Amino acid sequence: MTDGRLLALLALLPFAGACLPALLHRRSRTTIAWASAAAPAAALAILVFLGRRVFAGEVVEASRPWIAALGLDVAFRLDGLSMLFAGLILVIGLLVILYARYYLAARDPFGRFHALLLVFMGAMTGVALSDNLLLTVVFWETTSLASCLLIGYWSDRADARAGARMALVVTGLGGLALLAGAILVAQIAGTFTISELNGMGDAIRAHPHYDIALVLILLGAFTKSAQWPFHFWLPNAMAAPTPVSAYLHSATMVKAGIFLLARLYPALAGSDTWFWIVGGTGLATFVFGAWAAVFRHDLKSLLAYSTISHLGLITLLLGLSSPLAAVAAVFHLINHATFKASLFMAAGIVDHETGTRDLRRLGGLWKQMPVTGLLALTAAAAMAGVPFLNGFLSKEMLFAETLALPDVGFARWIVPIVATAAGMFGVAYSTRFVHDVFFNGPPRTYDRTPHEPPRWMRIPVELLVLGCVAVGIAPALTIGPLLRVASGAVLGGPVPQFDLALWHGFNAPLAMSLVAFALGIALYFRMQRQGRLHAAQPGAISGHRVFDVIERSVVRFAGWSADRSTAAGFQRQVVILVLVALAAGVAPFAVGIPDRLVVAYAPMTPVAIAGWLVLAVATALVVATHRQRFTALILTGAAGLMVAATFAFFSAPDLALTQLVVEAATVLLMLLALPHLPASTPLESSSVRRLRDAAIAVGVGVAMAGAAWWMLTRGGASISAEQAALSVPAGGGANVVNVILVDFRGFDTYGEITVLVIAALGIVAMLGRTSAGRRVDRAGPAAASDPSAEPAGQGASTGTARSPQVSAHSPSSVPPDDDRDPEMLTLLIRGFAPVALLVAGWLFLRGHQLPGGGFVAGLVTAVVLSLLPLTSGRSAAGDNPRTDLHRTAAAGLAVAGATGLGAWAFGRPFMTSAHGHVDLPLVGDVEWASAALFDLGVFLVVVGTVMLMLDGLGRLRTERN
Amino acid sequence: MELLVASAIGLLSAAGVYLLLRARTFPVVLGLALLSYAVNLFVFVSGGIRVGRPPIVGAAAGMTDPLPQALVLTAIVIGFATTAFLVVLALRLRRETGSDHVDAGGDAP
Structure with missing residues (x-):
């Protein structure tokens, strides 16, 4: 297999893998976890294998058109950045799968969780590897959908549903903006291919539409990466199970926005607009998230705001638009994913062991869970930026970059100060996370006794923390090469010299770090001692409030308009509908009738009159x-x-x-x-009402007659000349109507027979409930007190309540029911039926050449077959639902669908008729067979559905006897 | 001839709309049937009205426009399905509420 094919396989593996846990959902949790780990593990192996070429400075590409007319290609490209991001997704994904095996409770639907997780993983890998901006949007929206479903995984919880809805609305709207921005950029550059866009950065930035396109794309990126003021969905998404929070809402999905900024960096970055919007938003988010995180009492909420803050940090770095800042952004993207995922997992373990995530109730856990405590302590230290851990390195790089800003007015000095303040808050909430949970007094009592989690549940945390330490101590050895290729891909050019050493001497960045540490720790303990921290009420979060108000107003407006239109009743609705249709139909004629009579009248004949x-x-x-x-x-x-x-x-x-x-x-x-x-x-309506209805009816009648008259006397060219001309040579049939139905517009017909089946199933469902209700009613007073239910012409039979069970058991012993089995009709139909069925077969066979076909043949068959049992007062299968009819209809759909799919076997589009495409000696026979097979499907659907309908109603009648 | 066709379509639609506006389910079903006759005829004659020229290839007199016929053919069958659906809905409504008024189920939860 070539490397390109391997790359495509890598992108599609997680989607394929999602089927496994879904199919195995009844098996044990360990089996499901193994099954769902298979695809990511294989994908990771491919990634490592292909990675050798990326480290050698090459790229791997795979591309084939999907919808060429739109410029949408299935194009994948593996370079340093996409390799880094895909690797992050797969590695952390595997760890989360292992962690979730122990986190989820036995009653949680395990297969669904893993299937969704893998769908998400596939979408995320797609975002990482896509080299087509439209394809990116497709995967992007898929991640939003998967995220929504995963947040709402515990669907019985109201907060989970609300959080899922909010996340979907915010990221979905952002996705729409992104789509618009992508199309705009593609119009500027003339391509959707990302690698080509990145080569045209100067032309794109010089274009007058650049600013609009940039803002639209940024809207998409900022909503996804929870940048202020769109951040509020992320804390609400914490209603998700903790593995989801660790995976989607800290390590991967929220990084998608940042990834996109990095991916399009050569094409979009470097302008003043970019600097101010991206840098400003990043800075605001950085400090706001850090400040807000200090005052959260919920463990996961604190982590969520901290995530927002760190996402802001990376955005700020990208906004600074210097090559070194871009390197730092990539570095921090990796670091944050490792320490934040492990912190979320640790928080999940604490929650799992104590039953609470409330920092005001937790405390003193160090004694009971020393190992978890040590892991959490290390990861939190990395988050705060303590030396010898990975967070320290990227934070130092950030501080250095804020000091190296070019002279752009007040930003020159405000950025370092705000960054230091944000660092201070970061230290404060990191301290709080560790101190409030593991120290802060003696062990507390909880609903259960906390102890260390299962061995394998802690392993993912251990591996991640190990990564933090390894990178922190020996950065150049561990992450250096990867960082170099990834940064090169972001910059789209030479990578600046960067030094990953631990010690740069005592310089300004180190001073900023020290200030942040001293002030941060002081801030926490001061507030803690005064008891102010635990008493703090999180203030009103503006974005959340605004979202709520908007959501409530929309729902209220929808409810109001629905009430207004339905409260007046069905008749009023029909009146409105008819009047609107009438107005819409008449409006064009009010402007003036364009031309005079152009065709000659057809003569009236006595027969017609x-x-x-x-x-x-x-x-x-x-x-x-x-x-x-x-x-x-x-x-x-x-x-x-x-x-x-x-x-x-x-x-x-x-x-x-x-x-x-x-x-x-x-x-x-x-x-x-x-x-x-x-x-x-x-007689219910008043005479005024009837007059009004009559007036409306006459109005519609006159309008319809006028429109028909106008249409008939204008003439005009037909659009079906081509179909008539091609009917025999291309469709192989002389009956053009039938050829259109089963060949030229076969897909339409396929949709229509599907509608038939749906309608029949709806009828069966409604009748099923009706007959069940009827049985209950017969015993109760309702039936007796309902004299209007007395049917016409059934008076004689109502007294003889014959049990349907009896008739079903011994149909032959039922005495003849003179009232409803007219001898004449029975004889007539029984004698006539074989002939009628013969006619149906004849109609079907000639359909392609002469009037006839599947529809009419099916109708004839269904009516005759339905009449037969009805004449004996029973439905054909007694009281049991006719499952064979369901099957007939389903088989029809399957036959028609398979005929359409059959074209694929010959490399033709869906629903291509066989004519002219199959090069066999007996071409005539083959073309005939293809269309007739489709018609057979139509026939079966019609027979099945029509009989289902008639049979259902007939059964109703039987039960009434 | 055009006048006959147009007036027949007008008459069918007027009758259909009048019945559609009635308060009981059964007239509504009949009204819908009449209205669909009208609409089907309307679409059908958009291909022109020709006598003795069926859309079969090979006829000496030439053929009428086949496309509206194909559209109407499926419309007829679908119309049957919706009529059946409506009838059963009416039965169900009557079963649940004891009434066949079109608004009988309106206040049900």
């Missing part, structure tokens, strides 16, 4: 008699038959056939339903 009269009289009578339901139904059927005749008269034999059979089926259906409804409609 006679037909018109029958139709008009039937329609008018339906309205006149509509309160007598049976009569109105028969008259509607008559009108339908005249419509069928119209189709036949105007050269549409297929439509006529279909309408004819549908009319029969509809009348049959309604006849089955009528006994369960009142026989007549009461």
Whole structure:
């Protein structure tokens, strides 16, 4: 396998791996954990294998078009930055899988958790490796979705649902902005390929649309990376299980925004707009998050605000736009992921062991959990920036960069001061994290007795902390090479000299660190001693408040408008709907009718006039008699038959056939339903109301007649000349209507038969509940006190409540029911049925060449098969639901779908008919077979669904007996 | 002939809309059926009204426009499915509420 293919495999492996835990969800938690670790482990192996080329200074690429017209390619590119980020995602992902094995409770759905985690991992790897900005957006949105589902993993908790919703809304809106920005950038540069964009930085920055594009992309990045003022979703996302917080909300997903800034650094960075927006936002977030974190009482909330602060730090570094700052940003991205993930895991262990995360209740845990305490202490020290740990190095680099700012006004001195202040708060909350949990007095009593966690639960923490220490002590040996290739990829050019030594002499950055340490520790203990810290109430968080207000107003507005439109009742809604449709239809004509008559009138014939009269009289009578339901139904059927005749008269034999059979089926259906409804409609509307309705109806009628008249007398070219011309050569059928249905517009038809199946399933579901309710009612008083339920023409049979169970057990012993089994009809249908089925088969077979086809053949078959059992007063399968009908419909969909998919086997798009694409000696036979197979699917769907509907209603009738 | 077709469509839609505005489920179902006749006819005749020219390749007289026919054919079948759905919905409503008024289920939770 080539390296390019390996790269594509690497990107897709986690998605494939997500199926494993989903399939194994019933197995033990250890099995599921092993299964879900398989794909990331394999992906990591590939990454390491490909990494040799990256360290040698090469890049690995793989690309193939997806939607060429949009410029969307499935393009992956492995360079230093993407290797670093993908490695981070996979390594921490594996550790989280191990950790989650012990963290989640036995009742939590384990398979779902891991499947979602792997989907997220795949999306994240995709973001890291994508070399197409549109593809990045696709993966980006997938991470938002997966994050939302993982935050809401404990879906029975209200805070989890609210947090999930908020995260999705904020990051989703940011994703939309990002999409707009990506399209704008691509329009400026003429490509979506990221590596090409990065080569055109000067041209992009000089373009007048640069500022808009930049702001849009930054909106996406800032919402994702929880930058102020969009940070508020992150603390609310802490309702997620702790492995999710450790993985998504500290190590990986929140870094996606920063990764994007780094990825597009050569293309976008370097302008004043970039410096002020990115640097300013980063600085504000850095200090705000650190300050807010000090006052959080919830362990995870403290970590969340600390994460916000560190994300701000990295953003600030990228905003500074100097090569060394970019190196520091990449360095801190790695460091933060290691120490923050381990801190989250430690917090999870504390929560797991004590049952609380409240810093005011915790304390003195050092005695009970010394190892965990030591690990947490080390990681927190790295977070605070203590020497010999990785956090110290990147923080020193930051301080040095803030001092090296070019002369840009007040920023020159304000940035170092604010950065030192943020560092001070960072020391304060790190101290608090350790002191409040593990020291601060004697051990407390909790709901359970805390002790060290299972060995394997601590291993991920240990490995991460080991990383902190190793990088902190020997940076050049451990992280140096990786940092060099990653920084090179960010800068898109030569990497500046940087010195990863521990000791740079006593210089200004070290002084800033010392000040931050002294003040930070003093600040914490001073507030702690005065008891002010534990009494502090977190102030109103503006962003959160604004979000709540907006969300509530939107929901209230939606509720208000729904109430307004539905409270007045169904009739009012229909009136509004009809009037709006009428206005929309008439509006264009109000401007003026554009042209005069262009076609000659077709002559009126006596037959047409006679037909018109029958139709008009039937329609008018339906309205006149509509309160007598049976009569109105028969008259509607008559009108339908005249419509069928119209189709036949105007050269549409297929439509006529279909309408004819549908009319029969509809009348049959309604006849089955009528006994369960009142026989007549009461006169309810006032005469004014009826006059108003009549006025609306006449208005619509006149408008429709006018529109039809206008359309018929204008003429115009048909758009289907091509289809008519291609019907025989390309579709292999002379019946153009059928060829259009099963070939040219086969995908449409596929959608339509799917709708049929859905409608049938809905009917079955509703009827199922109805018959269940009916059984209960029969015993209760409800049925007796419902005289209007008395069906027309059933009076004689209601006394003989024959049990359906009896008839199902011994159908032959049931005495003939004279009331409902007219001998004539039974004989007629039984004699007629074979002939009718033969006709159906004939219609089906000739469909492609002559009028007929799957729809009408299916309708005929269904009606005949449904009539047969109905004449004996029972449904075909007694009282059991007809599962075979479900299967018939499903098989139809499967056959039609498989025919469409079959084209893929020949390298053709979905639903391509076989004609002309299969080079076999008997080409004619093959093309015929492909379309006919699809039509067979249509046939089966129609048979299954129509019979399901009629059978369901028929069963209702049986049960009523 | 155009006049006949147009007026028939108008008549069917007027009757359909009037029944659609009634307060009970059964007339609404009938009204919807009439309205769909009207709409189907409307779409169908957008291909022009021709007598004796079915859209079968090979006929000497030429053929009418096949595309509206294909559209209407599936519309007829789907129309049947929605009618059936509506009928069963009406039955269910009656079962749950004891009434066949269109707003009978309106206040149910």
